[in-house]
Amino acid sequence: MTDLESFWNKIKESFKNDVTSVTYNNLIDPAKIISFDDDLLTIELPSTFHKDYWVKSLTPKVQQYTFKEIGKNVTPYYIVESDQPTNHVPSKDTRSFKVDTALNPRYTFDTYVIGKGNQMAHAAALVVSEEPGKMYNPLFFYGGVGLGKTHLMHAIGNKMMEANSNTRVKYVTSEAFTNDFINAIQTGQQEQFRQEYRQLDLLLVDDIQFFADKEGTQEEFFHTFNALYEENKQIVLTSDRLPNEIPKLQDRLVSRFKWGLSVDITTPDLETRIAILRSKAQADHIDIPSDTLTYIASQVDSNVRELEGALSRVQAYSHLMKKSITTELAANSLKALKLEGVQTLTVEVIQEKVAAYYSLSVADLRGKKRVKQIVVPRQIAMFLARDLTDYSLPKIGDAFGGKDHSTVLHSIDKIEAEIKTNANLQEDVQNLKIELKP
Numbered sequence: 560m561t562d563l564e565s566f567w568n569k570i571k572e573s574f575k576n577d578v579t580s581v582t583y584n585n586l587i588d589p590a591k592i593i594s595f596d597d598d599l600l601t602i603e604l605p606s607t608f609h610k611d612y613w614v615k616s617l618t619p620k621v622q623q624y625t626f627k628e629i630g631k632n633v634t635p636y637y638i639v640e641s642d643q644p645t646n647h648v649p650s651k652d653t654r655s656f657k658v659d660t661a662l663n664p665r666y667t668f669d670t671y672v673i674g675k676g677n678q679m680a681h682a683a684a685l686v687v688s689e690e691p692g693k694m695y696n697p698l699f700f701y702g703g704v705g706l707g708k709t710h711l712m713h714a715i716g717n718k719m720m721e722a723n724s725n726t727r728v729k730y731v732t733s734e735a736f737t738n739d740f741i742n743a744i745q746t747g748q749q750e751q752f753r754q755e756y757r758q759l760d761l762l763l764v765d766d767i768q769f770f771a772d773k774e775g776t777q778e779e780f781f782h783t784f785n786a787l788y789e790e791n792k793q794i795v796l797t798s799d800r801l802p803n804e805i806p807k808l809q810d811r812l813v814s815r816f817k818w819g820l821s822v823d824i825t826t827p828d829l830e831t832r833i834a835i836l837r838s839k840a841q842a843d844h845i846d847i848p849s850d851t852l853t854y855i856a857s858q859v860d861s862n863v864r865e866l867e868g869a870l871s872r873v874q875a876y877s878h879l880m881k882k883s884i885t886t887e888l889a890a891n892s893l894k895a896l897k898l899e900g901v902q903t904l905t906v907e908v909i910q911e912k913v914a915a916y917y918s919l920s921v922a923d924l925r926g927k928k929r930v931k932q933i934v935v936p937r938q939i940a941m942f943l944a945r946d947l948t949d950y951s952l953p954k955i956g957d958a959f960g961g962k963d964h965s966t967v968l969h970s971i972d973k974i975e976a977e978i979k980t981n982a983n984l985q986e987d988v989q990n991l992k993i994e995l996k997p
């Protein structure tokens with residue numbers, strides 16, 4: 560056994576004491592160690608379901624166990640067996656400064672299902688991939704979580720790479736851009752950083768709402784943006800809201816982001832959700848009847864990531880129970896995983912609880928009265944709706960008597976800011992959360 564394998568076995572042993580045997584056997588044991596370069600620990604997993612689980616739930620534990628074992632802080636990096644590792648695994652030396660596209664080969668136009676909520680965004684993405692730097696620059700996608708913004712931006716990159724493999728493409732999250740920038744300052748490699756970003760043909764920056772408050776990064780990004788734009792290089796950005804709704808984003812960036820096209824992606828309707836599930840089931844060779852697909856699609860209506868998660872859960876359940884997939888099995892598996900419990904929290908339930916808490920009526924919360932006794936509870940209800948459900952801003956607005964999504968956003972921002980200094984408000988929100996949590 561190599562040192563690497565014996566190290567990995569020790570990490571897995573630590574997991575054994577912390578999780579149930581079902582979790583261990585199904586989700587942890589299949590993980591393989593690929594390499595451990597400097598602080599980068601590359602772990603291979605059998606499916607995207609496993610990868611999502613490791614990213615969301617196991618990363619802090621991997622770091623904790625590794626630190627305990629060898630006294631080092633590590634960054635876990637996950638790859639999926641079926642993906643092409645050359646696109647994904649950044650080597651020790653190239654991570655910061657050579658072009659590592661970081662594109663996910665699974666996120667293509669072919670695997671993207673078009674529906675009412677995303678057809679504009681899809682059409683714009685296609686145009687940009689065919690004529691980059693010409694029509695819509697920058698192209699700005701905005702909308703709620705898990706609705707396909709990242710998928711679409713990768714699809715543009717993959718298509719351009721397919722047309723010309725020498726195209727210099729880079730995908731980063733705004734956080735990765737910030738970290739790269741800070742690293743560059745710390746290691747005195749700002750010039751290399753600039754060269755890397757300013758010589759691209761296509762720059763994809765995900766979740767730019769996290770630039771809020773980061774003055775230095777915004778300054779650097781401003782110059783990166785200008786350099787690319789002046790050379791007619793394409794920039795694609797995503798955010799959960801419109802540029803002018805991102806708090807503390809410099810005006811000059813907001814105005815530049817508006818130069819191109821901003822297009823929103825909204826929640827898919829039932830037909831689109833069924834089509835997405837069907838396409839995923841086909842791609843993963845899952846044998847599943849149509850009525851079961853419809854059932855799953857009707858249970859998860861807020862975001863595509865959760866929809867995929869539900870399908871993976873049903874598949875895993877059928878595997879564990881050694882039974883083929885039926886609607887009954889799907890219902891049991893989603894119930895067993897408390898998915899139904901999570902889904903029952905709706906904006907309507909939140910409105911009822913908040914109204915009762917402040918001795919108001921639900922109609923007051925949904926109405927237009929501007930007296931303080933109603934406005935603040937209304938804002939709290941919107942804040943809780945955003946925090947505890949997956950409803951998009953427009954959908955929350957609808958539930959409050961057809962309010963505009965920017966009104967909802969303003970209310971959420973207001974409560975978020977005030978809660979930091981107002982102890983009574985903090986206590987009220989905490990009490991309501993306790994009442995609302997299943």
Ligand SMILES: Nc1ncnc2c1ncn2[C@@H]1O[C@H](COP(=O)(O)OP(=O)(O)OP(=O)(O)O)[C@@H](O)[C@H]1O
Nearest residue numbers: 670671672703704705706707708709710835863864
């Ligand atoms: N229209 C679609 N067709 C096929 N798959 C989709 C579609 N929309 C989303 N997905 C899938 O849903 C998952 C989540 O999508 P994605 O990560 O692109 O969402 P996002 O809008 O960027 O979310 P976030 O704001 O959380 O970053 C991905 O696995 C993606 O492939």
